[in-house]
Amino acid sequence: MNNKKLMDNVNNFIKLHKYSISKNNLKILNIKLYNHLFKNYDKEFKYYQENKNGGGTILPSEYFGIQNSSYVNSNNSTNMEATNNIAKPILNSKIFPLNGGSCSCMIGGTYKEYSFFNNDNLKELKKNNIINFANKEIKYHKTFLNNKLTFKLHKLFNSVKNYKNIIGISHINKL
8 A cells, every 4th residue: 555545544534523624734643654654564563463352351150230249238237239220321423523522433322443544455464574474464464554554643633633634743742
């Protein structure tokens, strides 16, 4: 994938999230992102493959609404009885992004992967010896690269605090 295609995709993603960036800063951002994506690619992808199934978090059965008596009322002054009250109302808006949060790549409350890279782009990266993979692994590499780039861009967006959502060189340098 050439840098021009990546720059166009990044620019479209930035506009989709209602941010703006100058052409010069977009070029600088593109170089930084490109270097970040492929600098330690093999090592990072290996770590991703080894840990993609989660970290083995175990949730108590109460989380799923099943009482198992693990938690008891040991303090008489505290009411530990279950209630039907909720701490926060359900977000049922179908309009994204929500004010003050969420990503415009959310569709009906579900994350939709933004495709910076497609199969042809990955084949081109492989052909140019930028990354190396077996053809049967192309789906995993595509997902890895798209998620890595999306994460970096959201990190960039979170650093922008100006009223007009203009991405400047100072924001890019924080990446």
